[in-house]
Amino acid sequence: MNSALLDRILEDRRAKRAVVLISLHARGEQWLLHPGEDAPPGLPAEVAAAALEALDKNASLLAVIQGDSYFLQSFNPALRMVIVGAVHIGQVLAEIAKLAGFEVVVVDPREAFATPSRFEGIELRTEWPDRALQELAIDTRTAVVTLTHDPKLDDPALAAALGSQAFYIGSLGSKKTHRARLERLAEKGFGAEDRARIHGPVGLAIGSVTPGEIAVSIVAQVVESLRARNA
Amino acid sequence: MTGHDDVLEQAAAWRDTGQSVAIATVVKTWGSSPRPTGSQLVVNARGEFRGSVSGGCIEGAVLEEVAEVIRTGQGKLLHFGVSNEMAWEVGLACGGEVDIYLEKLT
Numbered sequence: 001m002n003s004a005l006l007d008r009i010l011e012d013r014r015a016k017r018a019v020v021l022i023s024l025h026a027r028g029e030q031w032l033l034h035p036g037e038d039a040p041p042g043l044p045a046e047v048a049a050a051a052l053e054a055l056d057k058n059a060s061l062l063a064v065i066q067g068d069s070y071f072l073q074s075f076n077p078a079l080r081m082v083i084v085g086a087v088h089i090g091q092v093l094a095e096i097a098k099l100a101g102f103e104v105v106v107v108d109p110r111e112a113f114a115t116p117s118r119f120e121g122i123e124l125r126t127e128w129p130d131r132a133l134q135e136l137a138i139d140t141r142t143a144v145v146t147l148t149h150d151p152k153l154d155d156p157a158l159a160a161a162l163g164s165q166a167f168y169i170g171s172l173g174s175k176k177t178h179r180a181r182l183e184r185l186a187e188k189g190f191g192a193e194d195r196a197r198i199h200g201p202v203g204l205a206i207g208s209v210t211p212g213e214i215a216v217s218i219v220a221q222v223v224e225s226l227r228a229r230n231a
Numbered sequence: 232m233t234g235h236d237d238v239l240e241q242a243a244a245w246r247d248t249g250q251s252v253a254i255a256t257v258v259k260t261w262g263s264s265p266r267p268t269g270s271q272l273v274v275n276a277r278g279e280f281r282g283s284v285s286g287g288c289i290e291g292a293v294l295e296e297v298a299e300v301i302r303t304g305q306g307k308l309l310h311f312g313v314s315n316e317m318a319w320e321v322g323l324a325c326g327g328e329v330d331i332y333l334e335k336l337t
């Protein structure tokens with residue numbers, strides 16, 4: 001790989017642009033391609049199409065096209081986790097999610113909770129959750145987890161998440177809290193299919209007790225949803 | 232610390248301090264290979280590396296090829312696995328097979 005190409009990939013990553021690197025190792029040729037672009041000079045259209053398909057699936061693979069082996073390497077923007085509620089579990093969840101490869105954003109309009117000292121190095125938003133989620137442009141590579149168990153904060157966040165293509169939506173709270181939450185969402189017009197998208201009580205049932213254990217169960221469930229979708 | 236971007240950032244950082252860098256990429260796997268295609272490892276001429284192309288089984292063997300790739304500038308396709316004669320020494324303990332492309336950052 002040459003330096004200019006590496007710099008362009010890193011630039012795309014910083015700008016959160018998806019890009020696919022196409023390598024014809026046998027001839028030492030490489031190209032970069034972004035969604036919506038025409039194939040760069042010298043790259044067969046068939047290879048460009050295969051590359052964009054790989055990018056869409058977030059896959060990296062060797063494709064043999066017209067007798068040549070092209071390595072298609074997808075660079076999609078990082079997965080994101082939006083955590084609503086800058087609470088104790090949120091502090092641990094933010095760290096574990098980061099280690100698992102997620103870019104983390106914590107949303108909480110209560111500025112006493114959402115402080116940089118409690119969330120070092122984590123992006124914080126203090127808008128109301130529905131507005132924050134709208135600005136964050138929740139997409140198919142984003143997970144949304146609500147932790148406040150305060151309907152004032154959780155409900156607008158869940159409504160916004162249900163209106164998005166988030167690949168995972170989870171909401172902290174007991175079975176009873178979750179039932180009441182689903183009833184409120186039903187009153188707001190969310191159908192059964194929408195409501196079923198919300199994982200509640202949040203996290204895999206591993207008997208978690210401490211904030212760290214609960215955070216582990218949430219990250220595990222998020223990964224399960226992600227991989228089930230891609231399988 | 233997220234995925235492969237971290238690894239390529241490291242490659243750029245080493246390059247920016249004037250060091251030679253090689254990049255190893257998993258391009259094909261068979262069976263139960265521990266790291267998926269696209270996984271990368273970057274290494275400098277001092278043998279410092281970041282990232283992974285297996286669960287630690289073949290990284291050592293990949294690193295041995297680095298000096299030559301950095302010297303010649305020629306990329307090289309490496310194959311590891313049970314069908315390889317080197318399997319006894321550096322093969323994948325899990326029984327998988329993997330192709331790795333090792334190239335110099337030029």
